[in-house]
Amino acid sequence: MPLRLFLAAGWLRATLEKLIDEEWWRGLGVRSFLATDRPLALPFIRPLMDGVLQSRAPLVAVVVVLAELACGLAIASGRCLRLGLRVGVGLNVAFVLCGRVNPSAFYLVMEIVLLFAIAEGTIGTTPRRASRSAFNALAAAGAGAAMLPFIRTLQPAQVIADPAAMLAFLAMITSLGNAARWASRLPDVSFAHSLASRLVQWSHARPAPVPPAIARAALPSLHGGPDDPRAAHDDVAARVPASASATIR
Numbered sequence: 001m002p003l004r005l006f007l008a009a010g011w012l013r014a015t016l017e018k019l020i021d022e023e024w025w026r027g028l029g030v031r032s033f034l035a036t037d038r039p040l041a042l043p044f045i046r047p048l049m050d051g052v053l054q055s056r057a058p059l060v061a062v063v064v065v066l067a068e069l070a071c072g073l074a075i076a077s078g079r080c081l082r083l084g085l086r087v088g089v090g091l092n093v094a095f096v097l098c099g100r101v102n103p104s105a106f107y108l109v110m111e112i113v114l115l116f117a118i119a120e121g122t123i124g125t126t127p128r129r130a131s132r133s134a135f136n137a138l139a140a141a142g143a144g145a146a147m148l149p150f151i152r153t154l155q156p157a158q159v160i161a162d163p164a165a166m167l168a169f170l171a172m173i174t175s176l177g178n179a180a181r182w183a184s185r186l187p188d189v190s191f192a193h194s195l196a197s198r199l200v201q202w203s204h205a206r207p208a209p210v211p212p213a214i215a216r217a218a219l220p221s222l223h224g225g226p227d228d229p230r231a232a233h234d235d236v237a238a239r240v241p242a243s244a245s246a247t248i249r
Helices: 002-019 028-040 043-055 057-077 081-097 104-120 130-150 163-183 191-203 212-218 229-239 242-248
Strands: none
Touching: 002 057, 002 081, 002 104, 028 043, 028 057, 043 057, 057 081, 081 104, 081 163, 104 163, 130 163
């Protein structure tokens, strides 16, 4: 709930900021965004920024406001939550492609977390079938691989502002999460299932379960352990003759 409300508040704040900005409705805000972030934009998106987006700036401004409003309301209310998160992912990916990494990359992290929570049934009412996770894992891996040639730097101080590096990293996270979810549904005897189970336990911050044999050896026996007072009681009861036991009762 706190993550959902924080994300919804972010989208609704961005919507309100644009609603009260007269320059935004004239397309000046869109043109300023395109001009400011163009140097960091990925090369294949720049022709679109210079052409269609510039010439249709007022229309783009309306579309962005409506999409952000719908996204914020869907996430806040919980109605059409999955669709709202997907719209948010689309907007944030578009912003990052155009060069605006911050705060879009961090919004993407929250949206991916919530989408995985819906898929697992942690929130929402319709968990996603694990059979689709294999396709999603391959799609995310392909998208991440496509970003690799456009990475400009791997310097720790600068990589956070590199659109291609951030998209590649987020795609890798999404691919691993979907792959683990798919493999965890395989037969228990498979190596992939074992590896996926460990990955899921790590992602959920849960320790690996202790095998029953080790658990029994580590814990005192319920009957007959040297330090168990119930064991002494059972030993005494076993030595009392049946007639004496009946008399006592």
